[in-house]
């Protein structure tokens with residue numbers, strides 16, 4: 001019995017392997033900053049890409065949680081957890097005048113996204129295009145962002 005409870009304890013304490021969440025596009029900002037408040041900003045909250053996506057799908061696109069969790073390839077309880085976390089972080093940033101920084105989380109994109117390191121434009125390119133240039137400024141200084149930045 002003791003052996004059993006030890007191994008159970010070990011299983012419980014093992015980090016849970018998280019399923020990556022599918023998102024359509026990365027946020028178009030790296031950081032939001034409070035403006036017009038008294039004193040210095042009091043810190044930063046890190047909003048994960050999947051948290052941003054949950055807010056976008058549910059509150060901006062007006063999808064139900066069921067539709068949103070299907071799009072992100074996750075269960076409804078997982079979606080609810082991510083969405084709740086996103087709302088708490090955004091509320092904290094608004095009330096405590098913190099910056100909101102977008103942070104790559106546990107995600108993958110439904111297509112290939114690139115970032116121009118010159119003008120910071122985010123864009124996709126079809127696989128048929130072999131010349132990898134920023135469509136905005138024509139710079140070839142672009143980076144693939146489908147992984148941790």
Ligand SMILES: [Zn+2]
Nearest residue numbers: 116119134137
């Ligand atoms: Zn560019």
